[in-house]
Amino acid sequence: MRLAALLLATALAVAHADAQPLTPPFDDTERAAILAHGPWPPARVNDPSNRVSGKPEAIALGRRLFFDTRLSRERNRSCATCHDPEKSFTDGRARSLGRALHDRNAIALANLSLNRWFGWAGASDSLWAHSIRPILDDKELALSPGELHKRVSTDRNTAARYAKVFGLQADADDPELVLVNVAKALAAFQETIVTGRTPFDEFRDALERNDRPAQARYPLAAQRGLRLFVGRGRCAACHLGPNFTSGEFEDVGIPFFAEKGRVDPGRHGGIAALRASPFNLLGRYNDDAGRSSALATQHVEPLHRNWGEFRVPSLRNVARTAPYMHNGSLPTLAAVVRHYSEVDEERLHGAPERRLLKPLRLSQQEKTDLIAFLRTLSGPVAAAN
Numbered sequence: 001m002r003l004a005a006l007l008l009a010t011a012l013a014v015a016h017a018d019a020q021p022l023t024p025p026f027d028d029t030e031r032a033a034i035l036a037h038g039p040w041p042p043a044r045v046n047d048p049s050n051r052v053s054g055k056p057e058a059i060a061l062g063r064r065l066f067f068d069t070r071l072s073r074e075r076n077r078s079c080a081t082c083h084d085p086e087k088s089f090t091d092g093r094a095r096s097l098g099r100a101l102h103d104r105n106a107i108a109l110a111n112l113s114l115n116r117w118f119g120w121a122g123a124s125d126s127l128w129a130h131s132i133r134p135i136l137d138d139k140e141l142a143l144s145p146g147e148l149h150k151r152v153s154t155d156r157n158t159a160a161r162y163a164k165v166f167g168l169q170a171d172a173d174d175p176e177l178v179l180v181n182v183a184k185a186l187a188a189f190q191e192t193i194v195t196g197r198t199p200f201d202e203f204r205d206a207l208e209r210n211d212r213p214a215q216a217r218y219p220l221a222a223q224r225g226l227r228l229f230v231g232r233g234r235c236a237a238c239h240l241g242p243n244f245t246s247g248e249f250e251d252v253g254i255p256f257f258a259e260k261g262r263v264d265p266g267r268h269g270g271i272a273a274l275r276a277s278p279f280n281l282l283g284r285y286n287d288d289a290g291r292s293s294a295l296a297t298q299h300v301e302p303l304h305r306n307w308g309e310f311r312v313p314s315l316r317n318v319a320r321t322a323p324y325m326h327n328g329s330l331p332t333l334a335a336v337v338r339h340y341s342e343v344d345e346e347r348l349h350g351a352p353e354r355r356l357l358k359p360l361r362l363s364q365q366e367k368t369d370l371i372a373f374l375r376t377l378s379g380p381v382a383a384a385n
Contacts, residue, residue, distance in 0.1 A: 020220055021215055022224065026207070033230035033231075036236075039201075040242050049126050057164050058189075061161045064161070065185060066078065066190070070155070071135060088320045090108040105120075105324075111243055114243050117274075121269055122271065123271075124279075128187035130187075132279055148179055153169070153178070162182075165181075183279075194381070199218060202217075219376070221372035224369040228369060228370055239314075243314045248312055249309040253345075254325045266309045267307075267310065270306075280297055282298060337371055338367065345359070
């Protein structure tokens with residue numbers, strides 16, 4: 001009995017020691033930087049370029065299509081094959097496997113309505129345009145517009161839903177318009193995939209209202225990691241705001257050879273693909289009559305420095321979406337933290353005066369603390385049912 005009591009007292013003491021306010025406490029600069037990562041969740045905003053964004057009938061059709069294997073040539077794959085809800089809408093692979101092996105990792109689908117650009121290289125400027133690419137891509141679903149038109153218009157249930165959402169019979173629309181409308185329904189569903197509140201969000205809000213008991217429930221290791229994240233680590237320079245991302249693209253020293261002798265151009269190729277696409281926001285399928293949604297597309301130009309740049313991903317749910325980087329080359333959070341601790345500046349090809357990235361030279365304790373913080377950014381994922 002005495003031994004049991006002693007063990008219980010020790011466990012409680014350890015737990016109490018790990019749930020204390022940081023000493024010294026966060027200063028005003030740190031506090032402002034932390035508060036800038038909220039509040040969460042943000043208010044929902046519909047996509048002006050997609051006239052069915054936010055409409056329940058479109059969301060229901062999009063959800064049905066997301067899991068429908070008839071969107072693939074062989075009728076054996078769907079969007080959910082690489083974006084599995086059980087895996088936080090990713091596939092857990094280093095490089096996705098469709099009809100062939102891809103060069104890149106499947107980005108987890110969440111909080112997509114906050115994005116300006118889509119994909120690892122930003123080759124799309126709307127979620128609906130980005131949803132077209134895997135349908136047509138020979139490595140993924142590989143379905144032609146003509147065959148998609150046939151499958152949608154000849155399935156009574158899908159055709160009826162399509163007519164209800166878009167006001168026209170699918171068999172009366174031309175194949176390219178059906179392709180675009182299917183993608184807009186898919187986008188309406190994907191916009192509903194959102195991450196919930198996390199332990200960090202609870203701490204951030206407690207800090208804002210000066211609720212010290214609530215702050216003390218946030219693990220001390222995570223508090224130390226958070227201080228490093230917004231301070232010496234400079235992580236918040238790219239992973240900023242409530243969604244923990246700038247939404248832009250950076251070279252972080254990850255090799256960009258897809259295989260021996262073949263380069264993945266990253267953002268440079270993404271901009272070229274975006275400007276050449278008939279589905280970009282400058283085109284005729286943008287439902288935003290004022291075209292204000294197309295301003296960024298109108299002015300984006302490929303620059304030499306864009307070679308080797310890839311998306312700065314959101315860190316929300318980062319602990320659940322391994323492996324990491326555009327090619328899945330870092331298998332764990334520990335590997336990611338080690339990479340930034342030891343990053344080789346010789347691999348960074350951008351102009352030195354523009355670089356944000358420097359090797360952090362973290363101690364083992366700092367690495368452990370930073371990982372502890374990153375793990376507090378995960379929460380439940382919800383989508384329209």
